Every structure is written in structure tokens, then in C-alpha cells.
Amino acid sequence: MLCMQSITLVSLNALLDTKANQNSSSRPTLCRNCGAIVGAGSEQCAVCGTSTAPPAQARKQPVADRETVRFARAVLNRPYKFTVVLLVLNLFVFLLMWDSSGLATRVLADGFPDVVLLTYGAKLNYLINAPNYQWWRFVTPMFIHINLLHVLVNMYSLWMLGPYVEKLYGSAKFTVFWVLTGIAGVVGSYLTVVPELATNSLARFIFKPGDGPSAGASGALFGLVGVLFVFGIKFRRELPEGFKRAFGTGMVPIIVINLVIGYAGRGYIDNAAHLGGLLSGAALAAFVQYRRPDQHSRTTTVWRVLQILALSIVVISFYKVVRNFNKPLPIPSSMLHTVDPAEQLRVQYFASISRAQEAVSALIHEQDSSTLAASLQILNQAPVPDPQAAELRDRLVKIMGQMVESTAASGASKDGPRRSGPLDPKLIEEYDKWQKDYEAWLNQANKDQTTKP
Numbered sequence: 081m082l083c084m085q086s087i088t089l090v091s092l093n094a095l096l097d098t099k100a101n102q103n104s105s106s107r108p109t110l111c112r113n114c115g116a117i118v119g120a121g122s123e124q125c126a127v128c129g130t131s132t133a134p135p136a137q138a139r140k141q142p143v144a145d146r147e148t149v150r151f152a153r154a155v156l157n158r159p160y161k162f163t164v165v166l167l168v169l170n171l172f173v174f175l176l177m178w179d180s181s182g183l184a185t186r187v188l189a190d191g192f193p194d195v196v197l198l199t200y201g202a203k204l205n206y207l208i209n210a211p212n213y214q215w216w217r218f219v220t221p222m223f224i225h226i227n228l229l230h231v232l233v234n235m236y237s238l239w240m241l242g243p244y245v246e247k248l249y250g251s252a253k254f255t256v257f258w259v260l261t262g263i264a265g266v267v268g269s270y271l272t273v274v275p276e277l278a279t280n281s282l283a284r285f286i287f288k289p290g291d292g293p294s295a296g297a298s299g300a301l302f303g304l305v306g307v308l309f310v311f312g313i314k315f316r317r318e319l320p321e322g323f324k325r326a327f328g329t330g331m332v333p334i335i336v337i338n339l340v341i342g343y344a345g346r347g348y349i350d351n352a353a354h355l356g357g358l359l360s361g362a363a364l365a366a367f368v369q370y371r372r373p374d375q376h377s378r379t380t381t382v383w384r385v386l387q388i389l390a391l392s393i394v395v396i397s398f399y400k401v402v403r404n405f406n407k408p409l410p411i412p413s414s415m416l417h418t419v420d421p422a423e424q425l426r427v428q429y430f431a432s433i434s435r436a437q438e439a440v441s442a443l444i445h446e447q448d449s450s451t452l453a454a455s456l457q458i459l460n461q462a463p464v465p466d467p468q469a470a471e472l473r474d475r476l477v478k479i480m481g482q483m484v485e486s487t488a489a490s491g492a493s494k495d496g497p498r499r500s501g502p503l504d505p506k507l508i509e510e511y512d513k514w515q516k517d518y519e520a521w522l523n524q525a526n527k528d529q530t531t532k533p
Contacts, residue, residue, distance in 0.1 A: 151320045151373055155247050158371075162251045163242030166258060167235050170297060173200065173223045174231045179434055180427050182522055188228040194293050195427050198409055200224050201401045202295040203266050205273050212410055216397035218270070222262030223394075224295035234297045241304040248311065248370045252387040257307055257364055258300050259390035261357045265299015268356025285346045286355070294350050299357035302338070305331055306361025311370060318372075405431060406458065425465045426525075429473070432462035433518070436476055440483065444508060449487040456480045465525075472518050479511050 181187045181196050198204055201220025208217050225231035246254035269288075278289040312319065312328020319327075335358070342351040406428055439455035442448040459477055464470040486503060 151323060155371075155373055158247040159251070160243035160246040162255050162258075163238065163246050166242065167238055170223055170225070170231060170235060170238075174225055174228075176200070177224070180430050182426065182430050182525065191227040191230075193427070195409065197224060197226070197293045197295055198411075199401075199405060199427055199431075201397070202293040203269060204293055205270055205291045207410070208270065214400070214404075216400040218263050218266045219259075219393055219397035220401055221266050221295040222258075222297050222300050223398075225297070226295060230296060234301060237301050238297065238304075241301065241308070245304050245307055249307075249368065250371050250383070252383040253368060255387045256383070256390050257303060257361065259394060260364065261303020261306070261361045262297065262300035264360035265302065265350075265353035265357035266294075268299070269294050269350050269353040272352035281346065285343050286352050288352075294353065296350070296353070298350070299353040302354045302357035303361030303364075305334060306358040306363075307365040309335070310362045310365035314366065315370065406462070425463045428463050429465055429469060432459050433473070433476070435459070436480060437515075440480065440511060443483060443487070444503060444511075449483075452480065452487065453484055456484060468521055469525075472514070472521060475514050476518075479507065479514060482507055 177192055177196055177200055178187065180199065181192055187193070187196075194202075198207070201217055202224050203217045203221045206212070207214045225234060242254070245257060249257070272286050273288045273291050275287075275289045278284045278287040308327045309331040312324065312326070312330060316324055316328055324330075338354065339351075342349045342354060436455045436459045439451040442450075443452055456477065459473065459480070462473060464473055483503065486507070
């Protein structure tokens with residue numbers, strides 16, 4: 081019935097338009113240019129020769145695809161908060177890694193040292209296998225990046241792809257997609273460290289000739305590409321034309337271009353991680369339904385539980401990273417060319433100094449002494465890369481020891497954050513002088529590393 085009414089309305093409108101055109105063509109009009117009367121049926125003014133055809137801007141404009149507009153408004157107005165959370169988390173981890181590298185500007189372009197990557201949880205098969213069993217390295221690499229260009233490219237890609245997936249499927253499913261496809265990418269990288277199969281250029285597109293640190297969010301990003309690819313194909317019969325062109329087969333050029341780039345950069349780009357993420361994302365989208373425009377935003381209990389489990393895996397994995405942060409990496413002598421022991425000492429030293437600075441800053445500015453004693457204990461055990469670093473550490477240990485004595489004498493409460501009174505100005509002045517000396521040493525150490533052959 082609705083279809084017949086629509087056809088009738090269309091026919092009626094067409095008939096009215098025809099009648100109007102006939103009536104307008106049978107009446108004399110005025111020339112738009114000179115104002116002279118133009119006879120009925122004349123195609124141009126007899127006085128100035130101006131055409132009587134309607135101006136281009138007055139012609140009927142094409143009608144927008146209303147179904148595409150309705151679908152876009154219903155879907156694209158949804159929030160995408162977890163995309164923002166993941167983006168901020170990746171940038172935060174990158175800044176922590178830069179701080180552990182001594183804030184050296186050279187590492188932003190050259191890349192973080194292997195010891196920094198491994199300390200923060202980069203994938204290394206040797207550390208995942210027996211006897212180390214550091215299983216969390218299947219999870220943490222998706223939040224770790226090699227250098228500034230790496231993190232900027234991946235975060236731009238997340239900003240472009242993430243909101244679409246999160247708006248189409250909801251935050252709970254999006255979180256599960258990200259974590260599972262990221263893990264699948266790392267698993268793909270782990271399984272393809274097979275030197276005996278990396279015999280030619282085509283084989284090295286997937287298989288790796290040796291074990292080395294691997295990190296990046298690319299596996300999870302390819303997972304999002306796989307989700308959108310299958311989404312466009314699976315729901316092509318119900319999607320409006322605009323979305324059909326954007327997703328599904330519209331993702332093919334993106335996939336092909338990235339595979340070509342991966343082949344050109346084999347040996348540097350972990351193509352197995354990309355393919356693992358892509359295939360796992362496609363597999364998930366093949367079985368998972370999306371949130372249609374007329375569906376409410378309510379999330380099922382199952383997906384909410386899965387989201388909590390996915391986030392818990394991430395939190396527990398980084399907790400394991402923190403627990404092992406100041407421990408020496410169990411790297412055998414055969415891999416010392418990959419991880420420089422001197423660089424490992426520097427990373428552990430920088431980490432302990434940074435933690436001590438945070439504790440002292442909390443005491444000076446917020447009168448919070450809750451982390452002071454623990455930070456002092458870690459600082460006492462921190463290794464030192466050179467004699468001047470040892471002297472700076474000992475000076476800071478002495479200053480913090482006096483601060484601990486001062487807070488203990490103030491009778492701070494044991495309940496909640498430990499609050500203490502104002503510190504002796506001489507202690508603060510001594511700490512400020514230490515900071516200046518530390519920064520001078522740090523700048524010189526970074527210069528020495530930059531000029532190091």
C-alpha cells in the first residue's frame with residue numbers, strides 16, 4: 081500500500097511539473113537582461129539576444145541520499161570514549177618510555193633502545209618461552225611504540241578508524257575487538273619467528289630470520305580494518321549506499337596498500353602481526369552483530385563482562401611489567417648484541433631517580449609523604465652507570481633520608497595519605513641544587529650517547 085501511494089505521488093508530481101512547464105512555455109515573459117517582452121515559445125530575447133533558459137543555479141539540484149543521512153545521524157552521533165582512552169594510554173606509555181630514556185631527543189627519531197622496549201613489555205620470544213614464561217608480553221606490545229613517527233602514525237590511524245568501529249558496535253565490543261585482535265597480532269608475530277623458513281624475500285614477508293623486540297598497535301589497528309571490511313560485506317543488503325562505498329570492498333585499497341608497504345619494508349615491519357590482527361578482526365565481525373540505528377544503547381551483560389575481562393588482562397599485564405621493572409632482564413650472552421647491559425643500567429637508574437623525584441615533589445608541594453620511604457629504598461638499590469651518577473644518587477639518598485626523618489618527627493597520621501608539616505627550607509634548597517646538577521649531568525650524558533659511534 082505504501083509503495084502504491086509513493087508511486088502515485090511521484091506520478092502526480094511529474095504531471096504537475098509537466099503542466100507547469102507547458103503553461104510557462106505558452107506565456108510571454110520578460111527578458112532577465114534588458115526587461116523587454118519575450119514572445120511565448122521564444123528561446124532568446126529579440127532585443128539583446130539573451131537566452132530564456134533558466135539559470136544554472138535555478139536548475140533542480142540532485143536530492144541527497146536520505147537513507148544515508150538518516151543512518152549516519154543515528155550511528156555517527158554515538159560516543160567514542162574508549163577510542164580516546166586508548167589513544168591517551170598509548171601516548172602516556174610513550175612519554176614514560178621517553179622519560180626512561182633520559183628524555184634524549186635522538187631516541188624520538190632513532191627509536192628507543194632495546195632495553196627500554198623490553199623493560200616496558202615488548203615482545204621477545206626468548207622471554208615468553210621457558211624458563212621465563214613472561215606471558216604478559218602477548219598483551220603489552222600493543223601499547224608500546226618504537227619512536228615518535230611510529231606512535232603518531234598509529235594514533236592517527238586509531239583516531240580515523242576507532243570511532244567508526246566503536247559507534248557501530250558499541251564501547252564494550254570495541255574494547256574486546258581491540259584487545260583480542262592486538263593479542264592475535266602478537267601471537268602471529270610470535271609464531272613466525274622461524275629462521276629456517278625465512279629463506280627468500282617472499283618468505284621473509286611473514287617469517288623472521290631471528291628473534292628481536294617487536295611492539296606497536298598495528299595488529300589491533302589491522303583488526304579494526306578487518307572488522308570494517310567484513311561489516312560492509314556482511315550487512316551490505318541493509319546498509320545505505322554511502323556506507324556500502326565506505327566499508328566492505330571500500331577497505332580493499334587500504335588493505336592492499338598496507339600489504340605492499342609491508343612487503344617493501346619486510347625485515348622492519350612485522351607483517352605477521354598485521355595479518356594476525358586483520359584475520360582475527362574479520363573473524364570476530366563475521367559472528368558479531370552491530371548496533372543498528374533503531375537499537376537502544378543498552379549493552380548485554382555478556383559483552384559487559386567480556387569488556388571487563390579484556391581490560392583486566394591489560395591491567396594485570398602492566399602490573400607484571402611494573403613488578404619486573406627494576407629486575408635485570410634475563411637475556412643470555414648470545415643476545416647481548418640486542419640488549420646493551422650498559423643501556424639497561426641507565427634505564428633502571430633513570431626509573432629509580434624519576435620515582436624518587438615524584439615522591440619528593442609530592443612531599444614538597446602536597447605534604448604527602450606516603451611514597452617517600454618506599455622510593456628511598458628502591459633508590460638505594462638502583463644500579464649506577466658511571467661514578468658521577470653514583471655521586472648524584474648518594475646525594476639524593478642523603479636528602480631523602482633527612483626528609484624521612486623530618487616527616488617521622490612530625491607525627492604524621494597513619495590513616496590515609498601521610499601528611500606532614502612544611503619542610504626545612506634548607507632541605508628544599510639543597511634538593512633544588514641537586515636537581516640542577518642532575519639535569520646538567522643528564523644533558524651531558526645524552527650528548528655523549530648522541531656522539532657515540
